[in-house]
Amino acid sequence: MNLNIELASRTNNMGENIIREILKVVSRPGMISLAGGIPSPESFPIELFENLQKSVISKYKSEAFQYGPTEGFLPLREELVSILANEGIEATAKQIMITSGSQGTLDAIGKILINKGDIIAVESPTYLGALSAFNPYEPAYIGIKSDEEGLIPKDLDKVLSENSVKFIYLIPTFQNPTGKTLSKSRREEIAKIIIKHNALLIEDNPYSSLRYKGENIKPIASLCPENSVYISTLSKIFAPGLRIGYYVAPEKIRYWLTLAKQGIDLHTSSYNQALAAEYISGGYLQAQIEKNVELYKPKQIAMLNALQAYMPKGFTWSKPDGGMFIWVEGPKNYNMKELNILAMEQGVAFVPGEVFFSQKDEGKNTLRLNFTMASPEVIDLAIKKLGELFDK
Amino acid sequence: MNLNIELASRTNNMGENIIREILKVVSRPGMISLAGGIPSPESFPIELFENLQKSVISKYKSEAFQYGPTEGFLPLREELVSILANEGIEATAKQIMITSGSQGTLDAIGKILINKGDIIAVESPTYLGALSAFNPYEPAYIGIKSDEEGLIPKDLDKVLSENSVKFIYLIPTFQNPTGKTLSKSRREEIAKIIIKHNALLIEDNPYSSLRYKGENIKPIASLCPENSVYISTLSKIFAPGLRIGYYVAPEKIRYWLTLAKQGIDLHTSSYNQALAAEYISGGYLQAQIEKNVELYKPKQIAMLNALQAYMPKGFTWSKPDGGMFIWVEGPKNYNMKELNILAMEQGVAFVPGEVFFSQKDEGKNTLRLNFTMASPEVIDLAIKKLGELFDK
Known part of the structure; x- marks a missing residue:
């Protein structure tokens, strides 16, 4: 027998998170992801954990597990x-x-x-x-x-x-x-x-x-x-x-x-x-903030330079002082959801900007780019590919 | 100016968790707690964490932090x-x-x-x-x-x-x-x-x-x-x-x-x-299950024996085959919420059973006892005190 359960009405409001769906595709080998909003794995202070763990146990004992x-x-x-x-x-x-x-x-x-x-x-x-x-x-x-x-x-x-x-x-x-x-x-x-x-x-x-x-x-x-x-x-x-x-x-x-x-x-x-x-x-924490700024700053510069070099006429983008993202707006007739599918076929993924709008049918010509994951060289290559795709 | 925010109607349904309130009192030095539902700190495999941590880092690297x-x-x-x-x-x-x-x-x-x-x-x-x-x-x-x-x-x-x-x-x-x-x-x-x-x-x-x-x-x-x-x-x-x-x-x-x-x-x-x-x-996990059974079984036996020895006439209790709790029912005219306050004054805390009922005004004569935290000797002492209190 098939369970025929009626969901709560609020559940209709829970949509698939499109970014998580894109990230599944992105984990395929060879894909360059400008889609996530996640820190670079290089940034994690893995080498500290042995001492942190010892210090937690000697200081807090069972309280840390209760x-x-x-x-x-x-x-x-x-x-x-x-x-x-x-x-x-x-x-x-x-x-x-x-x-x-x-x-x-x-x-x-x-x-x-x-x-x-x-x-x-x-x-x-x-x-x-x-x-x-x-x-x-x-x-x-x-x-x-x-x-x-x-x-x-x-x-x-x-x-x-x-x-x-x-x-x-x-x-x-x-x-x-x-x-x-x-x-x-x-x-x-x-x-x-x-x-x-x-x-x-x-x-x-x-x-x-x-x-x-x-x-x-x-x-x-x-x-x-x-x-x-x-x-x-x-x-x-x-x-x-x-x-x-x-x-x-x-x-x-x-x-x-x-x-x-x-x-x-x-x-x-x-x-x-x-x-x-x-x-x-x-x-x-303070030391790692400095390390992460050093890690991400050249990546952001690489992306801004590449956008300048490769984006076609009619495109504009934000020039942030920090963070993880650059926002790109194309000409009004561009549909970035469709273009993202083409881009992924060519090995580059971004997030179509429309998913960030609370109202439907807004931002179809926009996209979000993340620069924390890829290296400056790979970012340059990826933006070049996007520039060519958007120029067609 | 005072922020005058209207809460969601569902928020009216969020009550104080009485057990957490009791646990705050119970953390005072000298209090014997039969109130919690928490594992004994002795049971935590703290000695394993150094190796577990090393093994996690060598096997999963940055994935464990992402x-x-x-x-x-x-x-x-x-x-x-x-x-x-x-x-x-x-x-x-x-x-x-x-x-x-x-x-x-x-x-x-x-x-x-x-x-x-x-x-x-x-x-x-x-x-x-x-x-x-x-x-x-x-x-x-x-x-x-x-x-x-x-x-x-x-x-x-x-x-x-x-x-x-x-x-x-x-x-x-x-x-x-x-x-x-x-x-x-x-x-x-x-x-x-x-x-x-x-x-x-x-x-x-x-x-x-x-x-x-x-x-x-x-x-x-x-x-x-x-x-x-x-x-x-x-x-x-x-x-x-x-x-x-x-x-x-x-x-x-x-x-x-x-x-x-x-x-x-x-x-x-x-x-x-x-x-x-x-x-x-x-x-x-399997090893620890055996260790925890060895740790808790004598505590449960001590509590069942003490209940048999000290509870006044008219009291009954469950005889579980496992777990962390024993359920006690007193005569209908007993109010265990009031008696818990008196018990805490004497250094013993339990949970009045009425908090476990979804309908109001049920189970006023009941209480829940936990046996995982105290030693068998302390459990005996605590139940003796409760027996004397309930006998008045």
Whole structure:
């Protein structure tokens, strides 16, 4: 007999994550992937793990293997105080909460906040994983307009004036997928607008330590902390496979996020949190940020140079100061989803930009390129191939 | 200005987990805890981690630190094939899915299946963590009647005949909180009833390897695999702090659970999955099961003997063949929530049984005792104190 189970209505909102589908194809030998958004395996501090593991066991013993508090492992939260202060966020250890990657925060936020039909304001385009986290809770999205400098504050003000918005989700620094960074003056304007409307900002900041030029700019959350959930992660520097994210939020939201997390996964891996605590206290995070910047900067330069050399007329692209991505826009009549299939046949994969839009039929002429995985030489070759393909 | 955010309606269903509140009190020095449901720290194979870590790095290198597939780390899934076969479940590696503890499966099941008001049939009492996972999706519960042998099949048949039940959630072996195990003949009856109604069973089996006497009984899921999601975990043997659970489910449910997990946490820690794969392939799991049985069996005997020696007239308790818990029922007029407060003042903590009931005002005269944490001598002392308290 065939089980005939009726799914929850929210389940209709769970789409295949197209990036993960592309990544399956990309793992084939010989394929050059500009599709992922993942750190280079060269960047992982594998050589440290023997000592980290010894140090965890001698310091924390069985505590590293036992059930732990939902809020997170206190020694890690204590280490994150100064990391967050460097990022511009003031918080005590007990105000810093650990989650299973920043995805774990995004899911819990959706869970405690979104009623069916609630409006969420997002950058357009925005991070696909955030949409995957929020979609099952059946929100409606409003895309806020952007220009070459990123989100336009006036349009945010207009959206907040005309709609009852549950929260605003932004990645102000080295945005995924565009790589763009909001200027200091735009951040100040946005913080004022958020305070004026007493709105809630969810600020996602996974990339800010990967800065290749220019000066650090403080998060918007530092300008309106009482209206902000600030989310970051160790995935882009230490190692994504450990699944360690963290956030700082107003007390009431923190309370409910913690209760939600009890039902979601009880707590994040104690052992991995202990490893992360030893990693940070050993001073390795700062050293690795410098190493990763050295590793990625030439790759980004190679990609920007190759785009300049090989892209046909009518193409434009972002010139980010850091992060992992470059955003390319082709002429309006280009369909990058179809072109990606042709590109993959020629051994190069990218992500069609349309998947990053919350509304259908937007961004069909755009694509996201990642430069952290391939070498500068391979990046040059891949962009040359794309240039030839796009020129036909 | 005070942020005045409206929570999602589902958030009203997220209650404080009373056990976690009790555990906070219990961590005070000098307190004897019979409250938790956690493995003894003595049981963790800490001495293995140095070699496991080396083996993971030499075998899997950067893959153990990178983003991984939502479905799970394939070498671990391959190792679990024979573990599951031993538990009575036939599945290929690709049919075995890894989650962040079994809590991760329970949450995802609620997410893909439960519409507001859907009926879930549960044992009464049942596992509090399952209720915490399901509650945010706003189900209604029907408790199925039990006797001294556990769930009564006829009552399940009646419940399924009279109601449209989304799924049945059961812990048939060494149940939490009662410790009871359903007999082979009851399992056969239940499987027939499930097939007759073409119902969906969620079978949670965290404790079955902790058997102190009697013979293994195959899971109900082995008798009706097409109607079952079978869930287990490495938390009760290897180490809960690694957060590794796993499940086997019909293809359609597995597909949607995987999509849901993409939005929840992308995937479970690659590093911990790799450690678990090396742990199982090294033959350590089987060895540790034997060690843990040796560790816990005398503790359970001490508790059963102490209950016999010290409990006043009118008290009865379960005599489980394994697991971590004994369930005690006092006379109807006893209020164990109030008595637990008095007990904690005297340095002994347990969990009032009422928290394990899906309906209010049930089980006020019941309590759950855990015997895995304290030594046999301390257990004797604690039960003596409880006996004196209950005798007043």
